[in-house]
Amino acid sequence: MKEYWNNRFIHEGHIWGRQPSKTVIDAKRIFALNSVKTVLVPGAGYGRNTKILSDTFQVDAIEISSEAVLLGRQWDTGSHFIEGSIFDLSFNNKRYDAIYCYDLIHLFTKSERMRLIKTCIQQLNEGGIYYFTCFSNEDESFGVGKEVEYNTFEYKKGKISHFFDEDDLINHFSETEIKEIGEVEEVFEYSNDVSRTYKLRYIYGRSNSNTSKV
Numbered sequence: 225m226k227e228y229w230n231n232r233f234i235h236e237g238h239i240w241g242r243q244p245s246k247t248v249i250d251a252k253r254i255f256a257l258n259s260v261k262t263v264l265v266p267g268a269g270y271g272r273n274t275k276i277l278s279d280t281f282q283v284d285a286i287e288i289s290s291e292a293v294l295l296g297r298q299w300d301t302g303s304h305f306i307e308g309s310i311f312d313l314s315f316n317n318k319r320y321d322a323i324y325c326y327d328l329i330h331l332f333t334k335s336e337r338m339r340l341i342k343t344c345i346q347q348l349n350e351g352g353i354y355y356f357t358c359f360s361n362e363d364e365s366f367g368v369g370k371e372v373e374y375n376t377f378e379y380k381k382g383k384i385s386h387f388f389d390e391d392d393l394i395n396h397f398s399e400t401e402i403k404e405i406g407e408v409e410e411v412f413e414y415s416n417d418v419s420r421t422y423k424l425r426y427i428y429g430r431s432n433s434n435t436s437k438v
């Protein structure tokens with residue numbers, strides 16, 4: 225995983241451009257409404273989506289790729305980039321008011337996804353807010369490659385992607401207080417002038433059922 229991402233960041237740099245996702249703008253609005261001060265961003269890449277958060281909140285960005293961390297520290301000087309895996313948060317005993325996690329959870333098998341979500345939710349303060357995005361089963365890549373688990377496809381050797389339908393996404397977060405789920409389209413212009421529209425789903429909620437302004 226680490227080698228794959230390092231190679232991509234070495235050869236493609238700011239792979240998905242420099243404009244933040246509309247989901248992070250939405251997440252920022254929700255975080256501000258709820259007086260959030262600290263945010264954890266797992267799988268932060270080169271900081272495309274952390275930069276807009278770190279001008280307002282204290283952001284810790286966890287990223288497995290050393291190359292992405294180098295790019296991130298240049299692009300978003302406001303976030304604190306930590307090189308490491310989200311599955312090994314033993315080095316990080318901090319708790320956060322919120323988590324924003326863009327397009328990370330679909331990269332794993334079911335048991336890994338459940339572990340990732342549990343690990344993230346455990347990093348939240350009581351009543352903390354989470355906002356995740358992931359691939360939708362409505363995306364054009366759905367069904368490409370060998371199905372290795374339910375709705376999870378190996379689309380290139382050793383590289384899998386899970387595609388979430390609405391119920392599946394709800395089930396993954398069933399131990400939390402879900403506030404909203406929805407669909408969003410993202411258009412990326414790649415460096416070779418190719419553009420691609422991705423269909424994503426998002427979910428946000430709280431780590432428990434405390435009173436909320438969300």
Ligand SMILES: C[S@@+](CC[C@H](N)C(=O)[O-])C[C@H]1O[C@@H](n2cnc3c(N)ncnc32)[C@H](O)[C@@H]1O
Nearest residue numbers: 229267268269272273287288289309310326327
């Ligand atoms: C699809 S990219 C999304 C990038 C980023 N979230 C954004 O908003 O641009 C997935 C990112 O997760 C990172 N990643 C993959 N597995 C990870 C892990 N176990 N722990 C931390 N980061 C991971 C990859 O290096 C890559 O930067």
